[in-house]
Amino acid sequence: MEIPGDRRYTTEHEWLRAEGAEAVIGITEYAQDELGDVVFVQLPSIGSRVSAGAAFGEIESVKTVSELFAPAGGEVIAVNEVLTEHPELVNDSPYDTGWMVRIRLDDPAAVNSLLDAGAYRTTLPPGS
Amino acid sequence: MAVLNGIPNPAKDGLLRLALAERHVAAGARFAPFAGWDMPLQYAGIVAEHEAVRTGVGVFDVSHLGRAWAIGPEAGRRIRSVTTFDVTTIPIGSSHYSLYCNAGGGIEDDIFVYRVAEECWLIAHNAASAEADFVRLAAACGDMAREVTGETVMLAVQGPQATALLAKLLGPQCAEIAPRGCFEIEWRGTTVLFARTGYTGEGGGECIIAAEYAPAFWDALLAAGVVPVGLGARDTLRLEAALPLHGHDIDPTTEPYSAGLGFAVTLDDGAPFTGRPALETFAAEPPPLRLACIRATGRGGVFRSGFAVLDAAGEDVGVLASGAFSPSLRTSIGMAYLPSVLAKPGISLAVDVRGRIEPAEVVRRPFVHGSARRG
Numbered sequence: 001m002e003i004p005g006d007r008r009y010t011t012e013h014e015w016l017r018a019e020g021a022e023a024v025i026g027i028t029e030y031a032q033d034e035l036g037d038v039v040f041v042q043l044p045s046i047g048s049r050v051s052a053g054a055a056f057g058e059i060e061s062v063k064t065v066s067e068l069f070a071p072a073g074g075e076v077i078a079v080n081e082v083l084t085e086h087p088e089l090v091n092d093s094p095y096d097t098g099w100m101v102r103i104r105l106d107d108p109a110a111v112n113s114l115l116d117a118g119a120y121r122t123t124l125p126p127g128s
Numbered sequence: 129m130a131v132l133n134g135i136p137n138p139a140k141d142g143l144l145r146l147a148l149a150e151r152h153v154a155a156g157a158r159f160a161p162f163a164g165w166d167m168p169l170q171y172a173g174i175v176a177e178h179e180a181v182r183t184g185v186g187v188f189d190v191s192h193l194g195r196a197w198a199i200g201p202e203a204g205r206r207i208r209s210v211t212t213f214d215v216t217t218i219p220i221g222s223s224h225y226s227l228y229c230n231a232g233g234g235i236e237d238d239i240f241v242y243r244v245a246e247e248c249w250l251i252a253h254n255a256a257s258a259e260a261d262f263v264r265l266a267a268a269c270g271d272m273a274r275e276v277t278g279e280t281v282m283l284a285v286q287g288p289q290a291t292a293l294l295a296k297l298l299g300p301q302c303a304e305i306a307p308r309g310c311f312e313i314e315w316r317g318t319t320v321l322f323a324r325t326g327y328t329g330e331g332g333g334e335c336i337i338a339a340e341y342a343p344a345f346w347d348a349l350l351a352a353g354v355v356p357v358g359l360g361a362r363d364t365l366r367l368e369a370a371l372p373l374h375g376h377d378i379d380p381t382t383e384p385y386s387a388g389l390g391f392a393v394t395l396d397d398g399a400p401f402t403g404r405p406a407l408e409t410f411a412a413e414p415p416p417l418r419l420a421c422i423r424a425t426g427r428g429g430v431f432r433s434g435f436a437v438l439d440a441a442g443e444d445v446g447v448l449a450s451g452a453f454s455p456s457l458r459t460s461i462g463m464a465y466l467p468s469v470l471a472k473p474g475i476s477l478a479v480d481v482r483g484r485i486e487p488a489e490v491v492r493r494p495f496v497h498g499s500a501r502r503g
Contacts, residue, residue: 036170036173036174036360037173037174037175037176037455039430039453040427040428040429040430040453042428042429058429058482060429060430060453062174062175062360062364062430062452062453062455063169063170063174063360065429065430065432065482084427
């Protein structure tokens with residue numbers, strides 16, 4: 001299962017890709033596979049604040065609903081509006097066009113405390 | 129058809145194991161417990177499987193349904209004594225939906241009764257109530273009732289292309305008989321009980337085959353291009369067709385008329401059956417509540433069973449008995465018992481999706497017309 005090395009991860013299966021003082025957030029390949037067909041994504045509004053470890057939205061598949069947890073704190077500066085009409089992008093492209101929010105990081109250094117790709121892989125069931 | 133007694137082999141963790149479990153694993157199934165069985169929840173994905181049934185042909189392993197024969201003198205009259213529909217009016221080679229009601233008229237289970245010959249009947253029960261149902265059937269039929277769930281496999285082959293495919297695989301009679309028709313047919317040295325029935329709103333049928341022949345039958349279906357479909361899509365398909373699920377839309381506290389199941393109750397024959405006096409009372413008055421079809425008009429989240437339904441003024445008027453994302457309509461749908469005055473197409477409502485009030489409206493049933501109606 002793909003786990004790109006250019007970003008950081010949480011044990012809740014979100015990823016965060018830092019770009020200087022900003023960061024893009026989404027969910028992992030494993031997460032989308034566990035959820036199954038994603039049919040709704042509820043995202044925060046631009047200008048709202050997210051806190052590290054706190055829920056910032058909801059993702060629903062045909063069979064279940066899950067909260068989305070922010071890997072780091074900051075202000076939401078963009079959300080992936082395309083997911084409103086095309087939530088299936090989360091399944092098709094979880095690391096790219098299925099991204100969820102872009103934030104301005106409160107503390108860019110805090111990103112270093114998140115899991116790297118290798119550490120995240122160890123949290124997945126064997127064979128994932 | 130082999131008629132044998134037996135119970136399914138318990139799998140690890142106490143769940144019952146399907147005879148075709150290895151075939152499901154090979155087809156990529158993810159399993160989930162359902163009514164004591166280890167059942168395929170999905171294979172390729174719920175939406176893809178759903179679409180396969182709406183546009184092509186899919187196969188569901190529904191061997192978890194309880195199956196019992198009742199064969200012998202007056203078996204039909206005896207079955208009738210515990211079910212709501214006058215099964216003795218079912219022509220030989222046909223089938224009908226019926227109910228087991230309690231003395232209060234509440235629905236203990238919904239069932240399908242197949243009349244294979246004059247006094248040769250097969251009854252299909254829901255998995256969750258199969259044990260109690262068999263006790264009920266045996267109380268009426270004595271040792272004419274024989275449980276065959278573990279010895280047989282039941283496969284539902286459904287979709288607009290299903291009838292033609294079954295006609296090719298089993299015989300042209302599959303396409304020639306009317307909906308709900310049933311008959312036994314030879315297939316590679318065994319007997320298959322075929323019925324033109326299902327739970328998706330699509331054409332096709334259900335096949336009951338001795339467990340030892342089932343792997344070859346399954347393989348033949350998949351080789352012909354039939355897509356394996358799990359319980360996840362079974363639920364979205366049946367809800368689009370507005371078919372009730374026992375334990376959600378109907379249960380021992382609900383009566384048939386509110387659920388729109390009056391067609392499964394026969395009162396005019398005068399024959400005694402469990403629940404008759406209570407059902408006569410219900411039948412005399414229009415039901416105060418009706419099971420209504422509700423469709424989201426916005427895009428705010430999946431309707432799920434248990435969510436509150438609100439009227440235009442924001443007052444609680446009911447609870448979703450079933451809810452799901454409809455892959456065909458690309459929006460949320462559900463069913464709820466509503467006061468009859470609100471259970472009318474076009475009425476504006478809302479559903480409380482975890483605190484978000486999402487707009488919805490009552491629509492005509494079913495949500496989706498499958499190919500069954502188009503023949």
